[in-house]
Amino acid sequence: MTYVRPTFRHPELTKNKLGYSVDYYEGALSTLCAGCGHDSISAAIVQTCFEMNIEPHRIAKLSGIGCSSKTPAYFLSNSHGFNSVHGRMPSVATGANMANRDLIYLGVSGDGDTASIGMGQFVHVVRRNLNMVYIVMNNGCYGLTKGQDSATADAGSKNKSGNVNLFQSIDLASLAIELGAGFVAQSFSGDKSQLIPLIKTAIKHQGFSFINVISPCVTFNNNVGSTKSYDYVRQHIEATATIDFVPMHSEIVAKYDEGTTAHVQMHDGSSLQLNKLSPDWNPQDRLSAMNALQTAKAKGEILTGLLYMDPNSQDLHQMLETNKQPLNTLTKKELCPGADALKNINASLR
């Protein structure tokens, strides 16, 4: 942990199309442990927003409680944030999104916040297909309370005190696919080259975008015997594909061998180019995605990359047929039926 961040920036730091350099997307100094996977994910978020030329004030970042939920303070200082209560970020995000459909909603949660106390809200926000990016910084333990096993700790995984977890783990990515999420991916905090295009796609996807990121806890769950340690994850990682996010109106430059390439067209004209590493997997087929996940699991491997995507899913606003104009911009003129209408209502009640 560093105590002071140097304010000096190289004057010729690259600027994006909006004229901002990457530091404009940074947040306050992290107070997490040095080497925490979460900080890498924060950095990936910063880089993503910089590269995508997003106005920071068009993003709302939301979280629950826990180490992971602290991170929105450490990225995008120029975005509004809401650090809510434990396990309840999805509901706050839902309300916020209903109020203003034009912002980008970035929810950050942890494995305790999502898979235990917040499981109810998590599954229901998936079902509603809320248009948001939901990132779980998954380290298999409760960091802030000193390392207890969480519900995503694998059965048989050993924690720092040497205790072996006896309970089955909850596989959040499988669950999200099962519940109808339109975009589901898995990644590793140590693999920015994979994470950034995934976050880009998640932001572009209209509907619920879920990324489960294995993010080792250096202090409480990085020991031998843990299945969420840096070493273990690096040794057991397997990717579905390498992924290139191609923004709208850009030329596709990546070239892969015939037969291993997949192409996913998105609603706004952006697209994904995938170089598939597992030939049987089809990113737009839910069954195939579930199969790939289960197969990897059976082999003791952690499958990362894009797992499933339905670029045409209907989000909650579309289902509720709400106005395209954000509801929080409507005024008395549009909203209040007025005194004359009330007279008619009174008359109907006599």
Place this chain on the structure above:
Amino acid sequence: MLTNETKVNDFVVRFANVNGTGSASANFLFTKAIFRMGIFVTPKNIFPSNIQGLPTWYEVRVSEKGYLGRREGVDLVVAVNPQSFVKDVESVRPGGYFLYDSSKKIHPELIRDDVTYLGIPLTDICSKEYTDPRQRQLFKNIVYVGALSALLDIEFNVLEGLLSDQFKGKEKLIPPNVKALQLGVEFVKQNFTYPLNIRVERRDLLGDQIMIDGNSACGLGAVYAGATVAAWYPITPSTSVVEAFSDYSDEFRTDKETGVRNVAIVQAEDELAAIGMVIGANWNGARSFTATSGPGVSLMNEFLGLAYFAEVPTVLIDVQRTGPSTGMPTRTQQSDVMEAAYASHGDTKHILLFPSTPKECFEMTAEAFDLAEQIQTPVILMTDLDLGMNDHLSMPLEWDDTREYKRGKVLSADELDQIQKFGRYLDVDGDGIPYRSIPGTHPSKGSYFTRGTSRDEYAKYTEDSDDYRKNMDRLIKKWNTSKKLVPTPFVYQQQKQSEYGFIFFGTSTYSAEEAMDMLKEEQIKIDALRLKSFPFNQEVENFIEAHEKVFVIEQNRDGQMRSLLMIELDSNPQKLISVLNYDGMPITAEQIVKQVKKNLTLSSTLNKVI
């Protein structure tokens, strides 16, 4: 005691039905007919937590004098549910009437010699007249309404008028209903002396009053107030608040051609999520609310603490029911007062509003949004099952088109530009209320991290004791500011007339007012104050100060409002006498008078005697 004196426009009829048999609309037809004859009438639905099969009652009080509270002593029971015959016979006052379905012979043990029995073979009449089993069942109810119209002198053309209003667009349903009414009338004419000595006579007492349930008025109030996001979880007796909001939104917020809606209504997975959504939407600049009952408020406690501490406007409608725990879910009570006032851990206090009529449900719902945004805190509307789910006479709902929504201290992009350094929790105006910014307003100014953890004036996380204490003190300053913004109580007299005072709120008002009249007839004068809000304003303190004995009338066991007065105003406990009812039924004037009379000794008069 047999009473044979004729009682015009002053009686109680109790319908004993089986849940799910279509009796509700027939019973409402009866009530509405009396309403249209210009007479004060108040119905109470006494229903089980069940969809079909269990006993349900519908009690209608008719009162020339305008008393709308519940009254003990039933003059006439309409008994169509053999399951509850024993209880129903018992409930008739001596000299009263027992109208029953005589298709089957009544058990001799149920015969009381101080009650007049009016047997009408409802089942037989309908079996003869109709072939469809559903019609046979439904029209039984209409036949007894027809019979009642003859027995109680209800004008037949008023009933016909109501039917034609009800079936507008489905006109072919009118004649069979009128026919069923006539069957009842005919039977009475051929078999009984009519009208009875209890009956109605047309009056013009109601002016332009309307009849509406409190929940519908709340739902409509939210539409008028400009609420655009509603999140909810179904729970009796609050469900119909959001249903009404949804229905009125279909009418007023939906583009007739495109179907596009200026509203988002989300049925949440539980009450926790419902209030979370409301907080998220309000944080993001939309007016948003939820409605629930006691068990829901219990679940929402944590979030209410967040909204209080993070200062996010929140509107919650609590339609109270009988607790604790699941309690009696379909019975009324005013027993969430303490829970709502101090909801959540840590030092928290919440603004409460207490409507007592549908008109106030409408107005106070709208006002709740203004207050929540002006004060940036949760506002809880404390209604109850009696007010929410029963139809009530009410003055017409009013809306002033010149009224603007009071959105409170929200900074626009221009205003942010003019500020050197935005401090979300900075007390700029000295009233404890800081300025807020809505996400997405300004590219580089006004963003901050909303959180339930302690922070400094610039919303930066801190564990500094001074910063923490300063913030908590500002919240109390804000609380004190709110005392000047919340509605003031209604004081019944210009000048003090008595050493005794009544304090009451919500639906206790109806019976409290009647009790005052009853006591006045016995030369006992009592001053009164009706609470409309918490925190208590100065008027409440003055009223307690000015009276030697103050009866606090409420519908819970523990005298929760009395406790709140003691805690918040430091009132002398000896002075505050609880008058309570907590059996799940609305409090009656008789209950109040009885409890008050037991306590009519003043220490000042005692001193004089000594």
